[in-house]
Amino acid sequence: MASIALVPGSFDPVTLGHIDIIERAARHFDTLIVAVIRNPQKTASLFTLEERQELLGECLAHLPNIRIEFFKGLLVEFAKDHGASAIVKGLRAVSDFEYELQMAQMNQRLSGIDTFFVSTSPQYSFLSSSLVKEVARFGGDVSSMVPEVVQRRLGDRFSEDT
Numbered sequence: 001m002a003s004i005a006l007v008p009g010s011f012d013p014v015t016l017g018h019i020d021i022i023e024r025a026a027r028h029f030d031t032l033i034v035a036v037i038r039n040p041q042k043t044a045s046l047f048t049l050e051e052r053q054e055l056l057g058e059c060l061a062h063l064p065n066i067r068i069e070f071f072k073g074l075l076v077e078f079a080k081d082h083g084a085s086a087i088v089k090g091l092r093a094v095s096d097f098e099y100e101l102q103m104a105q106m107n108q109r110l111s112g113i114d115t116f117f118v119s120t121s122p123q124y125s126f127l128s129s130s131l132v133k134e135v136a137r138f139g140g141d142v143s144s145m146v147p148e149v150v151q152r153r154l155g156d157r158f159s160e161d162t
């Protein structure tokens with residue numbers, strides 16, 4: 001049976017940290033579905049769902065076994081509907097661990113779906129979409145943190161604001 005895993009996230013916007021996790025996870029599953037969520041805790045997103053999907057599509061075009069989909073509601077329901085048997089999450093630091101462990105256990109209890117954690121490459125362990133936005137908003141150099149297409153889009157977005 002083909003193995004299908006979900007990589008959920010807000011990807012607002014996608015960073016080199018996300019891409020690293022997705023590239024490495026893609027070697028272990030037949031199909032990876034990147035599930036772009038509207039996270040209720042992060043209501044004020046910078047990019048629309050469609051923009052985030054488009055950026056992910058450009059940045060992951062080199063990987064043949066990736067699909068990008070939108071997702072709302074319960075992750076385990078989405079997983080069942082799409083035949084996914086695993087969830088992949090990136091772990092940056094101890095601070096990610098407590099929440100991620102709790103989520104993984106809850107999802108396991110709800111559905112039997114297992115979560116696999118991929119440890120961040122050290123050069124990306126400080127990276128988060130929110131921090132990248134913060135730096136870009138004030139004109140900082142994010143070229144080592146996001147793909148070029150995302151860097152350009154951030155520049156355009158913040159120049160609109162000024």
Ligand code: ADP
Binds near residue numbers: 089125
């Ligand atoms: P962010 O916290 O950057 O807003 P998302 O909500 O889009 O990220 O996170 C999606 C997934 O990607 C989560 O599992 C998160 O831990 C992981 N992730 C985000 N940035 C990194 C990184 N730099 N290294 C490893 N994993 C990461």
